[in-house]
Amino acid sequence: xxxxxxxxxxxxxxxxxxxxxxxxxxxxxxxxxxxxxxxxxxxxxxxxxxxxxxxxxxxxxxxxxxxxxxxxxxxxxxxxxxxxxxxxxxxxxxxxxxxxxxxxxxxxxxxxxxxxxxxxxxxxxxxxxxxxxxxxxxxxxxxxxxxxxxxxxxxxxxxxxxxxxxxxxxxxxxxxxxxx
Amino acid sequence: xxxxxxxxxxxxxxxxxxxxxxxxxxxxxxxxxxxxxxxxxxxxxxxxxxxxxxxxxxxxxxxxxxxxxxxxxxxxxxxxxxxxxxxxxxxxxxxxxxxxxxxxxxxxxxxxxxxxxxxxxxxxxxxxxxxxxxxxxxxxxxxxxxxxxxxxxxxxxxxxxxxxxxxxxxxxxxxxxxxxxxxxxxxxxxxxx
Numbered sequence: 001x002x003x004x005x006x007x008x009x010x011x012x013x014x015x016x017x018x019x020x021x022x023x024x025x026x027x028x029x030x031x032x033x034x035x036x037x038x039x040x041x042x043x044x045x046x047x048x049x050x051x052x053x054x055x056x057x058x059x060x061x062x063x064x065x066x067x068x069x070x071x072x073x074x075x076x077x078x079x080x081x082x083x084x085x086x087x088x089x090x091x092x093x094x095x096x097x098x099x100x101x102x103x104x105x106x107x108x109x110x111x112x113x114x115x116x117x118x119x120x121x122x123x124x125x126x127x128x129x130x131x132x133x134x135x136x137x138x139x140x141x142x143x144x145x146x147x148x149x150x151x152x153x154x155x156x157x158x159x160x161x162x163x164x165x166x167x168x169x170x171x172x173x174x175x176x177x178x179x180x
Numbered sequence: 181x182x183x184x185x186x187x188x189x190x191x192x193x194x195x196x197x198x199x200x201x202x203x204x205x206x207x208x209x210x211x212x213x214x215x216x217x218x219x220x221x222x223x224x225x226x227x228x229x230x231x232x233x234x235x236x237x238x239x240x241x242x243x244x245x246x247x248x249x250x251x252x253x254x255x256x257x258x259x260x261x262x263x264x265x266x267x268x269x270x271x272x273x274x275x276x277x278x279x280x281x282x283x284x285x286x287x288x289x290x291x292x293x294x295x296x297x298x299x300x301x302x303x304x305x306x307x308x309x310x311x312x313x314x315x316x317x318x319x320x321x322x323x324x325x326x327x328x329x330x331x332x333x334x335x336x337x338x339x340x341x342x343x344x345x346x347x348x349x350x351x352x353x354x355x356x357x358x359x360x361x362x363x364x365x366x367x368x369x370x371x372x373x
Binding site for chain 2: 031032033034035037038040041042044045046048049051052053056057060061064066067077079080085088089090092093096097098100102
């Protein structure tokens with residue numbers, strides 16, 4: 001009788017569990033995307049826009065003598081430097097509902113605030129200097145959201161944060177990222 | 181308490197423990213990756229940031245300062261590319277990277293036919309975001325035997341450069357756009373397991 005109860009109870013509860021599973025996750029039709037692949041895709045979007053701006057706007061218009069770039073672009077008639085455009089977009093993206101932020105950092109930044117701020121960032125920049133074709137990644141547990149600030153062009157730090165608590169941080173090609 | 185009742189209770193208890201383990205496994209599986217809806221939001225946020233900052237800090241500002249203008253024939257005329265052209269060219273570069281990621285602009289009333297909906301999914305998505313611009317239209321589509329997650333976000337006229345181009349273009353089918361009107365959609369797709 002005990003065995004019969006166990007079997008019946010197990011079957012009924014598992015039906016309920018799989019029903020829950022079906023509606024909670026299976027209904028999404030597919031599994032999650034590995035954090036490293038997401039970092040690759042986000043990095044590709046950032047880099048493609050930066051390349052476009054650098055090649056087709058900055059270099060082209062400077063060569064034609066139409067306009068120049070300058071760090072103090074806001075107070076002159078100049079174009080922002082590519083790095084400054086990335087800084088601005090990083091600030092803008094973090095204010096969206098996606099809360100994705102990114103910044104550039106370097107081991108030898110012009111401005112101190114653009115240096116590595118954590119052990120992860122320091123290690124990531126050193127590692128990508130040794131092997132620029134391989135992203136440096138790390139998974140950490142974090143209780144809150146990480147909001148990044150922009151830095152110098154030797155490293156790009158992404159912060160893909162939402163309400164979850166597991167963060168993967170990546171440094172690639174002198175660029176680094178972090179995601180939830 | 182009878183033996184059968186005790187047996188049922190023990191059975192039920194064991195089943196609840198098993199169920200707890202199963203739920204735990206299910207939830208652990210969910211944390212193994214980032215949901216595609218969230219990934220699409222990330223990518224869309226970066227695209228929007230790039231386009232908005234380029235539109236406001238470069239195109240509109242330099243046009244206001246009378247330093248440079250943006251024009252569709254930017255390569256031949258030595259002008260700034262239009263914000264939409266930046267996204268299109270960035271999308272072409274991304275497609276060549278082999279990540280499976282694709283981004284493009286599309287509209288129900290495009291200036292060029294190639295920028296119209298490519299299939300029924302895109303047509304339905306563009307209609308949906310035109311009605312409800314706050315909510316992306318998403319789904320799984322099959323392409324070359326691979327599963328892709330596809331998301332269509334409302335594409336608004338982020339600067340007067342977009343409005344002016346569409347309202348004055350000789351091939352345009354709609355010429356009464358205003359700033360921030362929905363002009364079409366940003367289509368993002370990437371492979372999923």
